[in-house]
Amino acid sequence: MTGTYTIAGVTVNVSTIYDGFHIFAGDYVSGGEPDFFAATSHDDIEFERSQPGGDLCDDSYLEALAVFRKISERMPDYDSFLFHCSALSVDGFGYVFAAPSGTGKSTHAALWRKLLGERLVMVNDDKPMIRAGIDSAEVYGSPFNGKHNLGNNIHAPLRAVCILRRGESNHIEEITHEKAYPFLLRQTYRPYDKSSLAKTLALLDRLKNSVRFYELHCNMNPDAAKVSWEAMSQ
Amino acid sequence: MGDIIFLILFFYTRKEDLHMKLRNEFLIHQNESETLLVPAGSAEFSGIIKGNATFGEILSLLKDDVTESKIIETLCKEYDAPEEIISRDVKKILDSLRQVKALEE
Numbered sequence A: 001m002t003g004t005y006t007i008a009g010v011t012v013n014v015s016t017i018y019d020g021f022h023i024f025a026g027d028y029v030s031g032g033e034p035d036f037f038a039a040t041s042h043d044d045i046e047f048e049r050s051q052p053g054g055d056l057c058d059d060s061y062l063e064a065l066a067v068f069r070k071i072s073e074r075m076p077d078y079d080s081f082l083f084h085c086s087a088l089s090v091d092g093f094g095y096v097f098a099a100p101s102g103t104g105k106s107t108h109a110a111l112w113r114k115l116l117g118e119r120l121v122m123v124n125d126d127k128p129m130i131r132a133g134i135d136s137a138e139v140y141g142s143p144f145n146g147k148h149n150l151g152n153n154i155h156a157p158l159r160a161v162c163i164l165r166r167g168e169s170n171h172i173e174e175i176t177h178e179k180a181y182p183f184l185l186r187q188t189y190r191p192y193d194k195s196s197l198a199k200t201l202a203l204l205d206r207l208k209n210s211v212r213f214y215e216l217h218c219n220m221n222p223d224a225a226k227v228s229w230e231a232m233s234q
Numbered sequence B: 001m002g003d004i005i006f007l008i009l010f011f012y013t014r015k016e017d018l019h020m021k022l023r024n025e026f027l028i029h030q031n032e033s034e035t036l037l038v039p040a041g042s043a044e045f046s047g048i049i050k051g052n053a054t055f056g057e058i059l060s061l062l063k064d065d066v067t068e069s070k071i072i073e074t075l076c077k078e079y080d081a082p083e084e085i086i087s088r089d090v091k092k093i094l095d096s097l098r099q100v101k102a103l104e105e
Helices: A020-024 A042-049 A059-078 A105-119 A177-186 A194-209 A222-232 B053-061 B068-078 B083-099
Strands: A002-007 A010-015 A036-039 A080-082 A086-090 A093-098 A120-124 A129-132 A137-140 A155-166 A171-175 A212-218 B019-022 B026-030 B035-039 B049-051
Touching: A010 A059, A020 A059, A036 A059, A042 A059, A059 A080, A059 A194, A080 A194, A086 A105, A093 A105, A093 A137, A105 A120, A105 A222, A120 A137, A129 A194, A155 A177, A155 A222, A171 A222, A177 A194, A177 A212, A177 B035, A194 B026, A212 A222, B026 B053, B035 B053, B049 B053, B049 B083, B053 B068, B053 B083, B068 B083
Parallel strands: A010 A036, A093 A155, A155 A212
Antiparallel strands: A002 A010, A080 A129, A086 A093, A086 A120, A129 A137, A137 A155, A171 A212, B026 B035, B035 B049
């Protein structure tokens, strides 16, 4: 099966054996001229099966992961990278919450939705793309938006990244890009290709020019959302 | 027949004189005050190692073929610290790098 998709402003022609990726990426179909091509093979499926949890998934899903990996490998060529976080747009500006799986970023995003209502649109609840220009950054939706399928094919200028940690009370502080960097790196797709990795590190460096960084210790009470929103929206 | 004396000579290379360098899939990234060692997705190790400026200097030396002795000698010229302390710290860092399979020896 073949289809053409535009993700984070980059158009890719995808050829697959199964239809899984094409179903996931339905909102991203485009008719543009491809920037690059991604084609899968049975070896790609077997590689995904060898990853943690891979033996629990069917071939179609594994192939979709393989496509997303191939796309993520190329995105640094287009000043973009995959970032594991929950990304929201409020009044047209992008805010992301980053944390290891299970910490509560989706829960916190849900508290923001309750607090901010229609001002907020979900960009992506799992793996958005970030495009890092010299003095601005943009967060984009992508086909992989988490188990609740929360996301849209939209983008917004990225204003703030918040590292989320569980805490008994709610407390937020602004931190430097340098302090955030190792954590950002752990949530970023790390290419297999060394020169793509070097580009990714440089893109993460660029974020310091236009994005603010925060560290939030929070519980799951609605107050947590007020604390983070008031700080991050300044 | 007289006694036949076999003189067997063993040649060992001291560990400190073995050549080593950083594996190709590891990248060095410098922040303002710390150095990060970042493996590409193809490496067995998927974490990140961070350290101070001295760690950064050792990694810089490991970009090319180098021996442990040479690393110690270079740092001794630069830093005003006893050789045994420098030597101890270098060994510790090299052992950490070996643990994450960052060295080619």
